[in-house]
Amino acid sequence: MADKKVQKRIYTLLLLLLPIGIHAAQPNFIIIVADDMSWTDSGAYGHPTIKTPNIDQMALDGMRFDQAFLTTSSCSPSRASIMTGRYPHNTGAPELHSEMPATQVMLTKVLKEAGYYTASVGKWHLGENVRDQFDLIIEDKEGAGTQQWIKTLQERPANQPFFLWLASNDPHRVYSPEKIKQSNSPSMVVVPPHYPDTAEVRKDLANYYNEISRLDHDLGRVRAEVAAQGITKNTFILFLSDNGRPFPASKTRLTDEGIRTPFIITYPQRVQSNTTTSSLISTIDIFPTIADIANIPIPSTVSGKSFLAVLENPQNSIRNRIYAEHNWHDYQAYERAVRNERYTYIRNALPELAATPPADAVGSPTYQAMRKLRDAGELTALQMDSFTQPRAVDFLYDNIMDPYSTVNLANKTEYQSILKTLSADLDKWIQSTNDVMPKELTPDLFDRETGRMLPIHRNYMK
Known part of the structure; x- marks a missing residue:
């Protein structure tokens, strides 16, 4: 344990002493989080009608995970689990809206200590006690936070590698049709067998589809800005959801409808384009993987496993169970x-x-x-x-x-x-x-x- 602390301090000191050009060569990380989106609800995962051209293109440009799972199908506990690399009952915040203790170590804390600029933009659902583990938090409760995603990308410090947590409010309820460009027709809806095929259900699902399409547009803008800045090759981008769709038999459930998540990564420097993997992945594995890629020691508090080996070869596997x-x-x-x-x-x-x-x-x-x-x-x-x-x-x-x-x-x-x-x-x-x-x-x-x-x-x- 002592050796790990010394190793981390030495690594942080070396980063601070490096010339700006070398320091900037550290990989950048962007995580884009959908709010209540089921894993099948995009073209990339086989949905026949939802319009998601940018998510679909991201899958073509990177690696699509077909067996990625959340530790819970519940908003804030899921996000706390992702950011700490721990199961919800180990984060001190296992229930919706419960507060993580300040003693919990989030991914951003170790990245900050290693010289990274860290920002959360959009929905903030990680509690009050851990705000100091980000450099910048732009909180959004009205669904307009994605306008700040591009601004934050453009105004980030130029001499630091960065980590951005971009948390959308889509496709969370309540749906507001007047704010949504109606691009997904109720007649095109695919009604899962858990729901009756009625006009009310079709309209409800169509509004859900439309919010996914809006999220898709925002994701596309982020990737376009990364490309415009000329940092695509060195930027790891992950798209996932915090839990299943906000419908019966999905959100809060422990079946695949609740805990299976869309999970797509682009990172041209290490990940081949248009690849898929069936390797089991848990969202507690995100923290150690990012730390592994950044060559930062993984804290002993983390329960997950790095899946860097899967990124390098989709046939590799790191686990045979998820919980x-x-x-x-x-x-x-x-x-x-x-x-x-x-x-x-x-x-x-x-x-x-x-x-x-x-x-x-x-x-x-x-x-x-x-x-x-x-x-x-x-x-x-x-x-x-x-x-x-x-x-x-x-x-x-x-x-x-x-x-x-x-x-x-x-x-x-x-x-x-x-x-x-x-x-x-x-x-x-x-x-x-x-x-x-x-x-x-x-x-x-x-x-x-x-x-x-x-x-x-x-x-x-x-």
Whole structure:
């Protein structure tokens, strides 16, 4: 441990002593984060109708990861996990809106110490205690922050390598059609089987598509500016999402609809164009990978693994399991999951509760249309999933044969060996990461039928 600290200090000192030209040769890093975008919802990942020309071109220019996973399908805990390289329950902020302690070491802290300029522009969802781990924070709550992305790129210090965390508000709800160029028609929508194919659902999904198209435009502007500055070759750009789409059976869920993320990297200096990889990657692996590329020692607090070897050869792999968790996000919850290349096992500690989506999804036109159809007895068994209670304790899904996680295999005799193996893996992970279920869980903040804040919690957001 002492050797690592000495090594880091020496490296930082050397950076400060280097001539400006050499110092500037350090790689730059840009992470572009979508807010509530499912992994399949772009042309790059096979969606037939959503207009995402810039995301699609990014995939052609770099490497597309087909098996990249989040540690949780919940906004702020997911971002805290990415930035610390730790699982949500290890960050001190495992629930939505919870505050990371100042003692948590974020990626930007080690980059700053190594001479990097660091900036966060857009949605700020990392808490108040860690603001000093960025040089610049331009916070945005109204969805206009992407206008500052280009300005920040242009006004960055010229004599420093840089790290930019560009956090979009798209495609997060609430959708405002008057602010969106209507380029995705409801008639072109592909309705996932979890939702009924109605006019309300199609319009809701079309508005979601439109916000993805707006995000796509912003991503394209960033890449164009990087090219205009002549720094494309030496700039690592990563595009991903913090969790799945804000619809039932997606956001907050531990199935692929919730935790699988779009994940595309361009970095011409080290990454070949138009490549894909099926190697399992967790978002806790981003921190150590960037540190590895920048030749900066990886702190002992980091739980992830560098996937630099995968960038250099997409056939390489660094892990055979990923792990994820579901804690409070508007509603009481406690679930844990392990996924290998084929199967997902989920353990649910609160089977008495329904799998209610987050409050913004509950209040959505889609969910409200589903409520009416439920009351009329017109939903399929799969579409009833968000309303059903009690639920199972154990879930097992075959992600190859059943990509939408529609059939729970946990009680089928022929899958007991797989279930036992994955359950044991999950137990080991829980123990090794000191994952202890709280004696008292945070209660529901919103009504599960309407999405409105419960009267006893009216002061929560003040």
